[in-house]
Amino acid sequence: MVAMFLYILAHHHKNRVVGFSFKRSGKTVSKYFHECLKAMIRCQKEFWKTPEPVLETSIDPRWKWFKKCLGALDGTYIRVRVREADKPRYRTRKGEIATNVLGVCSQDMQFIYVLPGWEGSTHDGRVLRDAVTRRNGLKVPNGYYYLVDAGYTNGQGFLAPFRGTRYHLNDWDDGHLPNTPEEFFNMKHSSARNVIERCFGLLKMRWAILRSPSFYDLKTQRRIIYVCCMLHNFIRKEMNIDPVENEMNNFPENHTTTNYNYINSVESSNSWTTWRQNLAEEMWNTWRANRGLG
Incomplete structure (x- = not known):
């Protein structure tokens, strides 16, 4: 079986x-x-990863700048079969019939939370707001946060990059060094947040049923997405070396927190924006000091 x-x-x-x-x-x-x-x-509760924040003592070059960060999140499209009448709602900007799947992962590429089922035409921000307000949805303790891309609101619990400033990792492939605190922040943010993009890439490489519309009804297709993410976590826990991840590497890339109050909204915040700017300045000054550019 x-x-x-x-x-x-x-x-x-x-x-x-x-x-x-x-x-x-x-x-x-x-x-x-x-x-x-x-x-x-x-038995899905046995498979999801419990989020662990980046510690103050972290020396991981990708994550040490983001103390108390729980991981990263993003949305991805997975093509599905729906009734003819539902196709307009599930049609993405690229014309595909797909569900917009929210994925949240830890620093070691294990899924913490997954929410499939939203129509492909739905904005990522709306999916996130739904996840946060659900009874058994995404829990973000106050004082902690996830890294998100520029498509999401920069607000309490969700740290986005600076808009209008180079961001993606391939922007730095030519040896260009950051010239401002915002550019340095975006470079480090992109390097760390890339973990969720790798999670999605690995997931689709391993499970062919996620690469094209399956032959099942929509409810079953949502369950399949859940289960593929659960099996992804199981493999990450049980295998020291993942051959599929090594294959993916050959292609170029275009603590317990249950005792805290949780964030129950996704909104922009002046205090959060100020904190991000201060963090960028601190990161920039530290990096320049380490390079003797003080």
Whole structure:
């Protein structure tokens, strides 16, 4: 049962094709697939990563600047099959029929929270607001935060880069060095936040069922996305070396917090903007001092 289940996720073959390989009927394959899917959903709490903040003593070159950061988040599109009447709502800006999936991951590339199901036409910010306000949604303790890209609001709990300033990692490939605190902040922010983009890339490389619309109804497709993320975490925990990650590297890239009050809104904040500016100035001064440019 488990072998058939994983085979379908990894190769995205139809039931009759899988049944031929395993000498079972297509009906049996379908039954086993759904039984495994439901079993995984029932025990999902065992698979999600518990967020751990970056410590004051951290020496990780990517994360040491972002004390108390819990990880990074972003949205990705996964193509789905929907009813004809629903296609306009699920159509993305690129014309694909897809669901907008919010993914939140830790510094070691494990998923903390995943929210699939929103229509592809939905703005990332709206998906995040929904996640924060849900009863069992994304929990961001006061005093902690996640790194987000410029498409999100820079506000309490969510640290975005400076807009209008070079940001993406390939902007620095030509050996260009930052000239302002904002550029240095964006360079380090991009380097750390890139972990969520790698998570999504690894997820889609491993599970072919996420690379094209599956043959199931929308509710099942949402569960499949959940389960693929859960299995991603399981593999990250159990394997010291992930061969799929090594394959991805060959391609160029275009503490417990349950005792705190949680952030329940996503809004811009003058105090948060001031804190970001002060952090950028501190990072810039430290970097220049280390290079003897004081």
